Amino acid sequence: KRRRVRSEPRDIEDRLESLITRVGEKSTSSLESNLEGLAGVLEADLPSYRSKILRILSDCVTRMPEKTTIYTTLVGLLNARNYNFGGEFVELLVKNFKEYLKNCQFDEARSTLRFLADLVNCNVISIGSLMNLIESMVEVTQEDSIPQVRSDWFVYAVLSCLPWVGRELYEKKDIELDGLMRKIETYVSKRQKVHHSALRVWQSDIPHPQEEYLDCLWAQIVKLQGDKWIERHIIRPYLAFDGVLCEALQHNIPQLTIPPHHDECTYPFPFVVFRFFDYTDCPEGPILPGAHSIERFLIEEHLHRIIDQNYEDRKACAGALLSFPGKHKLPIEYMITEVIFSQLFTLPVPKYLEIFHGSLILELCRVQPSTMPQALAQAVEMLYDRLDTMNVDCIDRFASWFAYHLNNFQFRWSWDDWKPAANLDPLHPKTKFMQNALQKCLRLSYQQRLVELLPEELSHVIPKLPTPYYKYSSEGAGSLPGTMVAHQLASAIKEKCTPEEALLLIKDLPNPLHDDDVEPTHNPLKIEVFVQTLLNLASKSFSHCFAAIAKFHYVFRMLASSEEAQICILRSMFELWKNHQQMMCVFIDKLLKTQILECSAVANWVFSKEMAPEFTKGYVWEILHLTIKKMIRHVEKMQTELSEARVRLQKAEEDDEDSGDDSDKDIPTEEMIERKEERYDTAQSDLKNLFLIIFQRFIMILTEHIAQCEAEGKNFKNFWFKWTTGRLLSVFFQHHEQVFKYIGTLESLLFTSDIDQNILSIFQQFCALKS
Amino acid sequence: SRAEQEKLLKLSSTLYIGNLSFYTTEEQIYELFSRCGDVKRVVMGLDRFKKNPMWFFVLYYSRKDAENAMRYVNGTRLDDRIIRTDWDAGFIEGRQFGRG
Numbered sequence: 001k002r003r004r005v006r007s008e009p010r011d012i013e014d015r016l017e018s019l020i021t022r023v024g025e026k027s028t029s030s031l032e033s034n035l036e037g038l039a040g041v042l043e044a045d046l047p048s049y050r051s052k053i054l055r056i057l058s059d060c061v062t063r064m065p066e067k068t069t070i071y072t073t074l075v076g077l078l079n080a081r082n083y084n085f086g087g088e089f090v091e092l093l094v095k096n097f098k099e100y101l102k103n104c105q106f107d108e109a110r111s112t113l114r115f116l117a118d119l120v121n122c123n124v125i126s127i128g129s130l131m132n133l134i135e136s137m138v139e140v141t142q143e144d145s146i147p148q149v150r151s152d153w154f155v156y157a158v159l160s161c162l163p164w165v166g167r168e169l170y171e172k173k174d175i176e177l178d179g180l181m182r183k184i185e186t187y188v189s190k191r192q193k194v195h196h197s198a199l200r201v202w203q204s205d206i207p208h209p210q211e212e213y214l215d216c217l218w219a220q221i222v223k224l225q226g227d228k229w230i231e232r233h234i235i236r237p238y239l240a241f242d243g244v245l246c247e248a249l250q251h252n253i254p255q256l257t258i259p260p261h262h263d264e265c266t267y268p269f270p271f272v273v274f275r276f277f278d279y280t281d282c283p284e285g286p287i288l289p290g291a292h293s294i295e296r297f298l299i300e301e302h303l304h305r306i307i308d309q310n311y312e313d314r315k316a317c318a319g320a321l322l323s324f325p326g327k328h329k330l331p332i333e334y335m336i337t338e339v340i341f342s343q344l345f346t347l348p349v350p351k352y353l354e355i356f357h358g359s360l361i362l363e364l365c366r367v368q369p370s371t372m373p374q375a376l377a378q379a380v381e382m383l384y385d386r387l388d389t390m391n392v393d394c395i396d397r398f399a400s401w402f403a404y405h406l407n408n409f410q411f412r413w414s415w416d417d418w419k420p421a422a423n424l425d426p427l428h429p430k431t432k433f434m435q436n437a438l439q440k441c442l443r444l445s446y447q448q449r450l451v452e453l454l455p456e457e458l459s460h461v462i463p464k465l466p467t468p469y470y471k472y473s474s475e476g477a478g479s480l481p482g483t484m485v486a487h488q489l490a491s492a493i494k495e496k497c498t499p500e501e502a503l504l505l506i507k508d509l510p511n512p513l514h515d516d517d518v519e520p521t522h523n524p525l526k527i528e529v530f531v532q533t534l535l536n537l538a539s540k541s542f543s544h545c546f547a548a549i550a551k552f553h554y555v556f557r558m559l560a561s562s563e564e565a566q567i568c569i570l571r572s573m574f575e576l577w578k579n580h581q582q583m584m585c586v587f588i589d590k591l592l593k594t595q596i597l598e599c600s601a602v603a604n605w606v607f608s609k610e611m612a613p614e615f616t617k618g619y620v621w622e623i624l625h626l627t628i629k630k631m632i633r634h635v636e637k638m639q640t641e642l643s644e645a646r647v648r649l650q651k652a653e654e655d656d657e658d659s660g661d662d663s664d665k666d667i668p669t670e671e672m673i674e675r676k677e678e679r680y681d682t683a684q685s686d687l688k689n690l691f692l693i694i695f696q697r698f699i700m701i702l703t704e705h706i707a708q709c710e711a712e713g714k715n716f717k718n719f720w721f722k723w724t725t726g727r728l729l730s731v732f733f734q735h736h737e738q739v740f741k742y743i744g745t746l747e748s749l750l751f752t753s754d755i756d757q758n759i760l761s762i763f764q765q766f767c768a769l770k771s
Numbered sequence: 772s773r774a775e776q777e778k779l780l781k782l783s784s785t786l787y788i789g790n791l792s793f794y795t796t797e798e799q800i801y802e803l804f805s806r807c808g809d810v811k812r813v814v815m816g817l818d819r820f821k822k823n824p825m826w827f828f829v830l831y832y833s834r835k836d837a838e839n840a841m842r843y844v845n846g847t848r849l850d851d852r853i854i855r856t857d858w859d860a861g862f863i864e865g866r867q868f869g870r871g
Contacts, residue, residue, distance in 0.1 A: 355806040359843040408848040443802035
């Protein structure tokens, strides 16, 4: 079924694109002969498809940086055949590079810089002009009043192109290279690293230091320099074409002014290099490159790159990772495992959904059952052993992933190994981790299964049966005020009474708050009887619960008339559903969505005295974060509605001028827009207030804790303090985009110099992500 | 019509979840699928005769979240069974008694 070869320009363009983008993939002939053949084809097509070829090649620079050396070789071969084309391509790259810098597309800029550097190796670009370019980039460190994240990026970009071109610079520009290295050394030694502590996955450097990213790369580059700039990972196809390439003439990169800093520019956050394996952890065989070897950096970067390209397809991703070039010379399963966990534990937030990493790991175990599960089991043991100093958010992610993973393996685990945790403090991270992980396991299975699987010694971490506790039918209920009415209400609800009838039934319940001088805003007894009776009847499933909320929405609204009343609803729910954490989460979520509860009420409830025993449990923070997210989404919705209305109005006005026709009834009036503006403003200030409440409560509760411990002569840095400061940091981190908008307010109102340095430093570390 | 159906599927943020155990609950579905995004509703499908749960519909607020569930949940396990997710044109009350 051979298709007739057609020479429509469109077809040829598509064919060129496919030829170029696919070079370097698996093939029956060698990479060199493929490159040579492709160069021949492109040369012949240059007269008619010049601009197309330029565009495709320049796309490859940023889209496939892992194939940099393949494309630089191709460009080198083309330049040797057609000098003008080489010049045009360099010109285009430099133009793109400048655009990327101007538009703050820093990943693209870094790939382009690396490409330019590697073009020196292919004799396309003169070494002197590249040196000028990277020197001008390092000059950014001398700029006045810029955020450090800016100069950091420029230095990082320069350092990370040195593995490609270092050797060439060393041979031909050694004096300049030395000068450059000295400048960078001075810079690296003087920079601020306030952010470092907050970004670490572990506070301890034992067994492996959690290095700051620029420090780590600097150490790797210094080691590379010590090795005379020889690395052993990059495949360099141009070496085979030395004879052809050395004949070619070179181009100069024109002098380039680095676009200056502007306030809208967001630089990449600093990060910490995640390490938890060293060569002693891997089984016999190929050796894991050391922490400061440049190969470790290059391989890790390459693995991250593979994930970035395939994260939408876990099967393709696993396949690509496991067919990593040169994998036989590496303990590849260990390196892959480390890279996946480094992504899962990225702070402030992971780049991808946590379930992506979970499903990728499942896939890797499926495809490589002989080696992958072993590396993974070792990783879990190590993570477990190092929980003591682990970041609180990372502990949550670990627990949540672990439950998900076990769910796919019948919850089988060497649980007996964790028996010693039975004697630990109830707030110890290991105890907490197990409780948290098992709560998540419970949500994915059922309690009896966990009871059967776990050793008896660990029974204290197994979740309780998630059943409701309905006090109005428990022993001694007769003496409770409200029991009679509760029973009447229960039968009325069963007989499908209306919301009005339900309200009528609880109308006469006495108000326990009534002795106060002022008229109480709500009646706690009414709320308790109604909420607990209704939820108890609807306890069969989430659907039953949601249906009950929908049917009795009106009653909820009537009862939830003030913040105290809303907190009372939450308290009543808690009393009933205390052992069903998932139910509490979805119930609150529903009450927020149906606007029965306000976000601020949930926040104040979380920090209330009665919740103190629950304060270190994971679900409480799940609730707080879902509440914040709900508020953020609401603001975004108001904003979209407003801008859409504005666009519609503007469009209508323009149409009006054109035709004089105003038949469209969807046109918003000025008044409607004003109302939308008001609603947007209100939403914004509600969100800001929510953050203010939360941060203020954190400061209060931590300050109280410190004062109390000091009064009792105890060290305040106990487990509770670790959890609570960790939770504070995670509010900053999980909602960093929003919180950054209020930095000024937070600094002047809450995080002032008179609060305890241990609390203030968390705020300062957060601010350092952008300074 | 078929074209209309296809168009609906492309816009849908509803998934059909099949190959489940008879004992799998709505709560388990919630937990797993919430990992991909905010779940609007879970509807339990009932076998027309035995009234045993056999499949679910999961409705997301956004298409993007449903796409993630297709990517990351489809083919993984729940209650020791490999679950299957599929696009659904949208849930209409009454459909829990039979699909199609």
